[in-house]
Amino acid sequence: MTVPLSAIRDCFEGVIPSIVATLDAAGTPNVSYLSQVYLVDETHVALSNQFFSKTVANVKATGRAALVVVDGRTGQQYALDLAYERSLGEGETFERMAAQLKAISSQHAMGEVMALRSADLYRVIDCRPAPGGAAVTAVRPPEPVNDGERLALAARLAATVAAQSDADAMIDRTLDGLTRDLGFANVMVLSLDEGAARLTTLASRGYAVGGVGSEVALGDGSIGIAAATLQPVRLSDMSRGRRFAEAVRNSAEIDAARHIPLPGLVEPQSQLAAPMVSRGRATGVLFAESPERFSFTGEDEDALTLIGAQLAASLRLAELEARESAAPLAPPLAGAAGGVAAGSFRVKSFSFDDSVFIDDAYLIKGVPGRLLFHLLQVFVETGRRDFTNREIRLEPSLRLPDLKDNLETRLILLRRRLDEKAAPVRLTRPGRGQIRLDVQGTPRLEIAPAG
C-alpha cells in the first residue's frame, strides 16, 4: 500500500463523489460515480450499492475494480485497486452506510431516498495518490492518529453521567461535559416521542436561544435520521447542502403559531447526530454541529455514540426509579403556598393537539401540554399543588402510554420550557417522583372549542 488508508480518512466522508471503474468479462469498461465509500479497516473498503447494477455485475464476473477517492478538504485524488470479497446485506457496516447514505442523499436533495441494497466489501490491493492538477503536488503528510484520546474523554464523561441519580443533572452534565471536556461548541439533546414520531429538544448549549420544546420530525435531517435508523450520522461539508439544514428547520413549521424554532447554526458545515439507544430502541438524539468543515472525526462519532448510550440508559433508570419511588411528600416550603401574587393569567388548551397557550403565547403541545393543563385543573378545583408521578401515571384523562411513558423526560421538558418562557406557572421537584406547582397569580383555564 503506497499510502495507508488511515492517512486518507477525509476521502471517506462522502463530500466529493468517488469514481469506480470495472471491466465486464469481455474487457469492456464501465465507469460510474459512487455516492459512498466506507472505510472498513486498514485493508478494506465497502462501496454503496443502490442501483449501479453494471458495476456489481462486472465485479462479480471479473473480481476487480478501480476506485478514485477525493480528499474533501484538499481535493487530492487517490487511486485504489480493489478485489471484490463479498456483499453485505446486514450488520454494522451495512447499517452505518445505510444511515449515512440517507443523510447525504437528503443533504444533496438527490430526489428519492436512495435505499442501500448492499454494501459491497473489497480488499484494497494498493492506494496511491494521483498527481495533482497543474503540477504534481506533494501528498499531505498523514495526520497523527490521536490514539483514542477522545474516547478516553468520552468514557470519563459517560462515567460522570452514570454517577448522577437525578435526570436533570444527567442531561446538564452531558451537555456541559460535551462543551467543556470534548470541545463541542454547539450541542443539543432531544428526546424521542415515538407515538408522535418526533424529537423534542430538552436542552442545548452554545446557541442564542435554548429552544426547549422545539421539534424535529422522525426521519428528518441528521437528527431525525439518527433516531430513525439507530445509527450515528456525520456530515463533514454541508456547503453544497443548504437545502438539508433548511429541511430540518422547516420540518416543524407546518403550524407557525405552534412552532418553537430549533436552535441551530444558520450555516452549519459539519453535523454529528448520535442516537441515544437503550434496549435496542432510540430514546433520543445527542447532536453537535459546527460552522467549520470537517469538525468531527470518526472518533468523535464513536465518542458521542458512547455518551448517548450512557445518557439513554441513565435516563431510563431514573424513569424506573421515579416510578417505584414512594418517598414521603416533602412539606411545602413556607410561603410557597400562601404567597400567591396578585393578577391572573389565561391558560388555553386545544384538544386536537393538546397544545397549551399562556396569555396567547404558545407554550407546548402533546403529553406535556396535557399534563400541565391537568395539574392546573386540579390546582384550580382543589388548591392542591403537590402531585406524585405515580398518581399522574394512573390518571386516565392523561392517556399516558403505559409501558414506556417517559414521564420523567416529559416533566423535564415541561419544566424547562416553563422556565425558559419565564411563565407564571413553574414546576419544581421537591423529591424523587414528586412534582410541585409554583403558581404566580390566578390561572384562568379555558378549553378551546373543538374544530
Add this chain to the structure above:
Amino acid sequence: MIGQDLAAFIEGPVMMVLGTRSLAGLPAVGRAIGARVTPERDAIDIFASPSQWADALGGVAAGSQIAFTACRPSDYKTFQLKGEVVDVAPVDPADQVVAERYADDMTRVLLDLGVQQRQIDQWLTRVGLVRLRLSPSSTFAQTPGPGAGAQLGKVAP
C-alpha cells in the same frame, strides 16, 4: 449519431470521467478535461492528461474500448457512452482552446456550488493533454435513481 441534446450536454460544464483497461489488463479510472462532438456527431473528441492518469491512459490506443461518463454537478444528471477509441493524438491548438474553456467554465460552476479553488485545481489539468476520439456504440442514462444504467439505445439520442 449523437443526438443534439446529448451533444450539448457533453460539451457543457459537466464533470467527465473515463473507465479504461490498463496495460496490466485491469480496470482504471481517469478524468477528462472537456470534450467536443465532431461536426458529423458520430464521434467525441475527449481531452485528458496521461501524466495525471497514467494507468487509465497508458493502455488506450486506437481499437481500445472505453467508457465515458459525464455528470452535471448541480443535479447529478449523468450519461455514460461506451465504444471504441478510433484515434489518440496530442491536442492541437484548437483542442487546447476547447479544453481551457471547459476548465474555466467548470471552475466557475464548481465555485458557485461551494467547491474550493484548491480542490478544483487538483482535478482540472490543463497541460500535456491528449485527444481520444471515441466512436460511441451505446449510451446509458446514469443519473442516480432506479433508472440508472438503463441503456438508451445502440444509437445515441
